[in-house]
Amino acid sequence: MGIWTFRTYVSPQGEEEVTTWYAAQTPNVQAAFDQRIRALWQMKPQEWREPYTKQLEGPCDGLIEIRFKADRAQQRPLGFYGPGGMVFTIVLMAREIGDRFEPRDACEIAQARKADVLRNPVQFSHVLAVE
């Protein structure tokens, strides 16, 4: 019943970004992520705005952050719309501490991964199931 397809970045070594991050999280963070993705899955494009997501600028221009809080941390999965219509690809699972991303070079990493995915979606991304 969702209207979006979510994808996760896959490294050249075959490691799925979201899957790897997810396995290392507490049940509370996992549940928060699952429910936020599920909510976004059913939201129309015009509903993808704060407080659920935010369009980024500057070094992160062209990227979108998904926003949710769990275990007292501001979680910030970074991604972009595409490849293709009604697709969102998560390229980096970042956090926001203060007014900075962790990792500090999150924008640069995410931009490079976005380029990889757009160049070769099959190699650099997998579909992410929504629970």
Add this chain to the structure above:
Amino acid sequence: MSSAIQYSFPTSLPWSEKLVSKLSEPTYRHAYMVHGVKNWIARQVRTLREQRGWSQEGLGQQTHKPQSAISRVEDPDYGKLTLQTLFDLARAYDLPLLVQFVEWSDWLSRMSDSSTETLQKEGFSAEALTDVGAGQVLGDVARSLYIDPFEQNTISGFTYHSANVGGAIGFLTAGTINTATVGLVYGNLIAHAQPITEDDEEQDFEFERPFHKAFSQSLEPGWINND
């Protein structure tokens, strides 16, 4: 003609086996519920506001709260929403609030569809309450049975009873009740399938509501409306 009735569990439950596996862990299970409710409420408050064409300031005026308070309510990560605030919002939206403990299957089913259309609700209408037809009632029951209330087949003017209970309900919602008599008696959904041939037996199916498993019957061709 074979009169064997085959029952099968539904393949269209709104949750996956993988989710069931995750929910088997108590900490995750509780957190999944908490975050689900937070997301739902925040999103529905915003959806209802936008459905009425109100700004956050406008809703604030309706509820005697500042815009900042409305903004917090519409934040799914806000953790201090009170029942009184929900009551205030319900008054502004002219909607009733349903707060109850339910079983997991009921909760997962109710929470599975959070589309904009589902979150939007109309305020009180005496006309709507007195004009609740069997179709709407049975549509609600069909949803609780996880079956599509609009599935039906028609062949050459006859209504081919594919024997899905949802199909029977679908006929009723479409205004035709010839294929099966579907009634709501004391909260139990009863479907009565009319066979056409002498060899076939009439079947009565009674389901308690809520019923967590949809029955999908595969009747042989020939179970056709004979009215």
